[in-house]
Amino acid sequence: MTTIPASPRNSRALSVLRQIATGFMTLALTLLGLLVITFVISRVVPIDPVLSIVGERATPAQIEAVRQSLGLDQPLWRQFLIYVGDALQGDLGRSIRSGEEVVSEINRYFPATLELATLGTLFGTLVGVPAGVLAATRPGSIADQIVRLVGLMGYSMPVFWLGLIGLLVFYGKLNWVGGPGRLDPTYDMMLQFTLTTYTGAILIDSALNGAWDVFRNAISHIILPAGLLGYVSMAYISRMTRSFMMNELGQEYITTARVKGMPEWRVIWVHAMRNVMVPLITVIALSYAYLLEGSVLTETIFAWPGLGLYITNGLFAADMPAVLGGTVVVGVAFVTLNMLSDILYRLVDPRART
Amino acid sequence: MTLLDVQNLRVTFDTETGPVQAVRGVSFSLGRERLGIVGESGSGKTMTGRAVLRLIRPPGRIEADRMVFDGQDLMKASDREMRALRGQRIGMVMQDPKYSLNPVMSVGQQLTEGLRLRDRIGRAAAHAKAVAALEAVQIRDPERVMAAYPHELSGGMGQRVMIAMMLIPEPDLLIADEPTSALDVTVQAEVLSILDGLVRDRGMGLIFISHDLRLVSRFCDRVLVMYKGRIVEEVQAGNLLAARHPYTQGLLNCLPRIGGPRAPLPGLDRSGAWAQDNGGTR
Ligand SMILES: Nc1ncnc2c1ncn2[C@@H]1O[C@H](COP(=O)(O)OP(=O)(O)OP(=O)(O)O)[C@@H](O)[C@H]1O
Numbered sequence: 001m002t003t004i005p006a007s008p009r010n011s012r013a014l015s016v017l018r019q020i021a022t023g024f025m026t027l028a029l030t031l032l033g034l035l036v037i038t039f040v041i042s043r044v045v046p047i048d049p050v051l052s053i054v055g056e057r058a059t060p061a062q063i064e065a066v067r068q069s070l071g072l073d074q075p076l077w078r079q080f081l082i083y084v085g086d087a088l089q090g091d092l093g094r095s096i097r098s099g100e101e102v103v104s105e106i107n108r109y110f111p112a113t114l115e116l117a118t119l120g121t122l123f124g125t126l127v128g129v130p131a132g133v134l135a136a137t138r139p140g141s142i143a144d145q146i147v148r149l150v151g152l153m154g155y156s157m158p159v160f161w162l163g164l165i166g167l168l169v170f171y172g173k174l175n176w177v178g179g180p181g182r183l184d185p186t187y188d189m190m191l192q193f194t195l196t197t198y199t200g201a202i203l204i205d206s207a208l209n210g211a212w213d214v215f216r217n218a219i220s221h222i223i224l225p226a227g228l229l230g231y232v233s234m235a236y237i238s239r240m241t242r243s244f245m246m247n248e249l250g251q252e253y254i255t256t257a258r259v260k261g262m263p264e265w266r267v268i269w270v271h272a273m274r275n276v277m278v279p280l281i282t283v284i285a286l287s288y289a290y291l292l293e294g295s296v297l298t299e300t301i302f303a304w305p306g307l308g309l310y311i312t313n314g315l316f317a318a319d320m321p322a323v324l325g326g327t328v329v330v331g332v333a334f335v336t337l338n339m340l341s342d343i344l345y346r347l348v349d350p351r352a353r354t
Numbered sequence: 355m356t357l358l359d360v361q362n363l364r365v366t367f368d369t370e371t372g373p374v375q376a377v378r379g380v381s382f383s384l385g386r387e388r389l390g391i392v393g394e395s396g397s398g399k400t401m402t403g404r405a406v407l408r409l410i411r412p413p414g415r416i417e418a419d420r421m422v423f424d425g426q427d428l429m430k431a432s433d434r435e436m437r438a439l440r441g442q443r444i445g446m447v448m449q450d451p452k453y454s455l456n457p458v459m460s461v462g463q464q465l466t467e468g469l470r471l472r473d474r475i476g477r478a479a480a481h482a483k484a485v486a487a488l489e490a491v492q493i494r495d496p497e498r499v500m501a502a503y504p505h506e507l508s509g510g511m512g513q514r515v516m517i518a519m520m521l522i523p524e525p526d527l528l529i530a531d532e533p534t535s536a537l538d539v540t541v542q543a544e545v546l547s548i549l550d551g552l553v554r555d556r557g558m559g560l561i562f563i564s565h566d567l568r569l570v571s572r573f574c575d576r577v578l579v580m581y582k583g584r585i586v587e588e589v590q591a592g593n594l595l596a597a598r599h600p601y602t603q604g605l606l607n608c609l610p611r612i613g614g615p616r617a618p619l620p621g622l623d624r625s626g627a628w629a630q631d632n633g634g635t636r
């Protein structure tokens with residue numbers, strides 16, 4: 001008569017575990033794929049890594065020595081194995097521009113991007129979800145129109161233009177916020193010489209150090225670029241939330257909740273929202289990933305020393321290890337995010353667990 | 355004693371192609387008894403039931419000359435007053451449990467939320483009450499069902515969960531929309547006898563919506579026959595099988611008769627004058 005699994009709770013926990021394991025497999029495979037692609041790219045681009053290190057005036061002997069030290073005299077498959085082996089040990093080669101380890105450079109640049117994208121996504125979610133719900137519960141109202149208009153602007157205005165206007169008005173004219181960069185130069189020195197680095201994210205590190213003046217300064221710098229990215233992400237999230245919420249509010253179980261006399265806040269924020277969460281998790285993860293990899297323009301305008309800027313500068317300098325290393329990190333971040341959203345999705349939707 | 359009095363109830367949907375009248379002037383009153391509503395699909399049974407709870411969604415509109423529940427004017431009640439009535443005093447077993455239960459909340463959460471939120475009952479006590487309600491509708495492994503999610507339930511199990519959910523607050527009026535259509539005969543009999551007991555012992559009023567004329571004629575006291583949003587006939591249940599209205603007779607003729615001749619079932623003959631009246635809409 002009924003088909004209920006033997007012990008719902010246990011089998012559910014098991015299946016979530018299994019899915020996490022599958023997630024890690026996917027992560028590993030994707031990483032391998034990324035390494036294959038970046039390896040192939042590095043071999044087909046017409047940039048001679050040896051030449052870019054030794055310069056044009058080197059003697060044949062010097063060139064040969066560098067070739068050997070880079071392992072370029074080995075057969076291609078061995079070069080690939082070495083590349084993968086190094087990458088697994090956290091070695092993505094040395095930047096040609098600076099001669100520094102790519103990994104340690106990324107260690108400095110990536111937290112800046114992560115900080116910006118996280119704050120942007122947080123803002124986009126915290127404003128976008130309520131705005132979308134408000135619009136969905138009063139379709140056609142003034143509130144709905146405003147949400148739609150504000151969202152439309154976020155969709156259609158070029159980010160760099162908004163960023164420049166923002167800098168001009170709030171920094172140049174009003175001086176309400178900090179200018180380009182993550183900190184004022186003085187605070188930057190303080191950060192480098194007196195504070196302990198825990199995460200590389202200035203907001204977190206300065207708070208952990210109790211350096212509240214640095215924290216405040218960092219806030220004044222990040223608020224404009226994070227607000228800008230948050231605005232773009234809010235435009236997307238509010239629009240999707242509105243349409244998901246409209247769809248859920250039309251379902252029969254909503255009437256059931258009302259038949260039971262549930263107050264409207266509970267109908268919307270518990271009964272409908274739990275169902276809206278299922279597709280919304282994917283939307284938020286996507287927009288987060290987009291901010292992580294796609295904030296090059298923002299980083300350029302705000303002189304934000306993030307991964308986007310790092311990769312772009314690497315490209316202009318023909319610094320292949322930097323570009324490829326950055327690409328691998330972006331790829332890993334993307335897959336990790338995907339995996340996390342997959343796990344979350346299964347946690348909120350019981351139908352996906354069986 | 356009258357529990358619910360409805361005069362000239364109309365439900366209209368304003369669609370792009372003009373107004374569609376789903377219910378067109380339905381009047382009835384109900385005491386502490388079992389009132390059946392039958393009619394073909396789309397005749398307005400569900401909309402009539404929902405209108406009583408004022409739960410027709412826009413673009414639907416509800417109008418009535420009079421709709422009074424236990425001395426309270428439902429047409430004039432505020433949203434807050436309606437919410438206080440819903441669930442607590444008027445319950446409604448929804449037609450299709452597959453869509454009417456929240457897919458991402460466990461059965462237990464859905465059964466106990468009213469108790470926890472409105473009656474402020476503790477978790478354990480609410481759980482115990484919900485388990486008892488499930489047992490009352492003949493669910494044999496209530497603990498397991500409490501932990502299950504709607505997609506893990508069969509249709510019949512879902513219907514019983516829905517019935518249990520609506521009976522927990524002990525309403526004075528229960529609108530049951532096809533509550534037993536997915537149950538097998540023995541469970542159906544049990545569930546009907548529970549409803550019957552509530553009407554007899556607690557004086558609950560019951561509106562029993564069904565396609566099944568035989569069931570209704572056996573189970574209810576009085577039957578309304580609906581067609582295209584109107585009541586075309588109101589009869590004492592015992593007399594239903596001898597109903598005079600051609601539509602009712604048509605519906606009766608559509609039923610297979612056990613032991614009767616195995617001729618093909620006749621279709622519903624809609625050539626009579628009663629079928630021509632469209633009330634000027636559509
Ligand atoms: N949103 C809507 N817009 C327009 N018409 C609607 C809407 N919802 C319902 N209706 C109309 O209301 C009429 C009555 O529907 P209702 O659900 O009450 O029928 P029913 O008697 O319960 O049928 P069933 O036995 O299939 O459950 C239907 O003919 C339908 O066309």
Ligand SMILES: [Mg+2]
Pocket residue numbers: 399400401449531
């Ligand atoms: Mg119906």
